[in-house]
Amino acid sequence: MCGISGIVSLNKKPIENIENRIKLMTKLLHHRGPDQNGIYISKEKICALSNNRLSIVSPKEKINLPFTKNNRNYLSFNGEIYNYVDLKKNLEKKGIKFFTQTDTEVLYEFLQNFNFENYEMLNGMWSFAFYNEVKNELLLSRDLLGERHLFYLIENNELIFSSEVKPILFASQNSHEMNFDSIVTSWKFTSSDPGKTLIKDIFRLKPGTNLQFINSQIQINQ
Numbered sequence: 001m002c003g004i005s006g007i008v009s010l011n012k013k014p015i016e017n018i019e020n021r022i023k024l025m026t027k028l029l030h031h032r033g034p035d036q037n038g039i040y041i042s043k044e045k046i047c048a049l050s051n052n053r054l055s056i057v058s059p060k061e062k063i064n065l066p067f068t069k070n071n072r073n074y075l076s077f078n079g080e081i082y083n084y085v086d087l088k089k090n091l092e093k094k095g096i097k098f099f100t101q102t103d104t105e106v107l108y109e110f111l112q113n114f115n116f117e118n119y120e121m122l123n124g125m126w127s128f129a130f131y132n133e134v135k136n137e138l139l140l141s142r143d144l145l146g147e148r149h150l151f152y153l154i155e156n157n158e159l160i161f162s163s164e165v166k167p168i169l170f171a172s173q174n175s176h177e178m179n180f181d182s183i184v185t186s187w188k189f190t191s192s193d194p195g196k197t198l199i200k201d202i203f204r205l206k207p208g209t210n211l212q213f214i215n216s217q218i219q220i221n222q
Contacts, residue, residue, distance in 0.1 A: 001032050003051070004163050005161065006049040006129050006161055007158055010158060013046070014044060019041060022041065022048035025171050032078075038065025039066075040074050043133075049066045051067075051076040057080065058102045061101060061102060063104060066131075073111075073133070075130050080103060081103040088106045091109050091110065091113065096113070137213060140210065143208070145207055148163070150205040151203065155172065155201065169202075181196075208222055
């Protein structure tokens with residue numbers, strides 16, 4: 001269990017108080033990834049990502065967090081890719097060199113080389129954020145069965161996301177109301193309606209779903 005979080009500007013304007021907000025989100029997810037954590041803030045201050053790591057694959061190895069090899073693409077990852085060894089062999093045949101033994105690096109190279117396609121090749125559970133600094137593009141993804149949660153809020157021309165709802169509430173600059181329909185559903189079925197939470201404006205990315213911020217637009221696809 002790891003933790004991811006982030007804030008992305010939807011209008012290319014610098015995010016207010018970005019450093020303090022992402023640091024607070026990281027701190028609130030410490031219990032999910034006590035082994036290592038890291039923060040990335042873009043030069044223009046239009047994106048901030050954080051990653052709290054619980055080391056399962058290659059536990060003694062320290063890596064860049066969020067993970068990057070070119071200071072252009074950044075990956076914040078929660079989960080485990082079970083077939084990462086086979087994927088790694090296929091990627092090495094393409095001439096890609098690996099510098100760690102982690103499934104994080106394999107997922108990073110997979111996303112770079114398969115252009116956000118061929119997800120059926122991934123065997124695992126995940127929620128992740130993959131950000132391209134040059135294009136200012138973000139991909140959020142949740143695995144097919146939804147074993148790893150990913151919550152998000154869109155407000156004030158910002159997209160705020162996290163593995164848990166609490167960091168989003170603390171990073172938000174607005175007050176929020178309870179979703180009473182979800183409360184009733186939770187009493188009946190011990191769960192909110194699909195995609196919703198107990199907070200009105202905070203949503204949960206559905207299983208097997210990608211949210212992309214591309215060309216200044218948000219697209220959500222199964």
